Amino acid sequence: EAGVAQSPRYKIIEKRQSVAFWCNPISGHATLYWYQQILGQGPKLLIQFQNNGVVDDSQLPKDRFSAERLKGVDSTLKIQPAKLEDSAVYLCASSLEEGAYDRQYFGPGTRLTVT
């Protein structure tokens, strides 16, 4: 079974520039999550999709971050404009359904450095 794919793996941009990350979840997984992991911290949820609908985006900084999951499969996360504090690893995860017992599978992450 192929895992969660993310690209790019690394990105360096200057502040105020824009950047986009892509995630392809495990085939058949209805739920997709984007987490932000700042160095030395645990992952923090940014947004959760169930198919192509948003379940929770309460911690997404909506003035600069946006995400979409068209057709309920792939997802993109965009930052525009980036700030220094956005430097982090952006992790995508997927699970079969939305439930406490549904295992979340994580991709390798995209490491963003904002200079």
Add this chain to the structure above:
Amino acid sequence: QKEVEQDPGPLSVPEGAIVSLNCTYSNSAFQYFMWYRQYSRKGPELLMYTYSSGNKEDGRFTAQVDKSSKYISLFIRDSQPSDSATYLCATPAPNSGYALNFGKGTSLLVTP
């Protein structure tokens, strides 16, 4: 107060030692507890999970939950250099679609 608190370490032990990793949580409604392992420059992977209170054993790993004190533990017996990683405790938040609340993670180094 964060939902899940974890001492970030780092923790350095010699090969063969018993390792104890700990977390506390604040919400008594949490029922399901997980330990993820994250190697450097990789995504977290599920190591173990337990439901409610009690112990669960899997090879060299034992997960323990004490709901009365809201304490979560992971024990690693006969630790190996390949166990060197960051260990994250997590619990799904029932009021947010069961996304995971993670602790900060504890960095473990097992030296040969």
